Amino acid sequence: MVASLSEGRPKYATHADLHARSRATGERLAARLLDLADEDAAAYAVFAAAMKLPRETETEQAVRKAALSSAARAAAEIPLLTVEACLELVAAVESLVGRSNVNASSDLDVAALLGEAAARGAAANVLINLPSVDDDSFTGEATARVMRTLDSVEEIAATVHTGVRGGESRDPLPA
Secondary structure, eight states, rough: HHHHHHHHHGGGGGGHHHHHHHHHHHHHHHHHHHHHHHHHHHHHHHHHHHHTHHHHHHHHHHHHHHHHHHHHHHHHHHHHHHHHHHHHHHHHHHTTTTOOGGGGGGHHHHHHHHHHHHHHHHHHHHHHGGGOSOOOHHHHHHHHHHHHHHHHHHHHHHHHHHHHHHHHOOOHHHH
């Protein structure tokens, strides 16, 4: 929205390429995040079905454990992709700070807040599903990856908040 409100305005003409890229990025990420939400719901449905598998015999317990592990892995991978998409979102938002319509700068702040909240929520879903994954290597790597990505989201979001409040114009991004 902020990129669209900035496009075609002579005052922001030096940032026209950024606005066009940012608008396209926003549209792509909106679609991607909606797809990930659907994928997350489907992955959880598989996990919930695995939870209902019988567990009376040793064989049933083994089948259930394997099904839960597989389902939990998918239920962790998808929100991890969501955290990474949120990182891309807040990075795109940060690039617009001081390079877009000042009348919409608070929307950049809100976008960073929403991106950070979505990333935190998705990260919580990753972390809650990992104990059910029967693969210590995957669990360790996924934990490190989600925490590293979440830290980056939070750092960039903080930069957005500071930049918006500062209200300073910035030079165009290098081509």
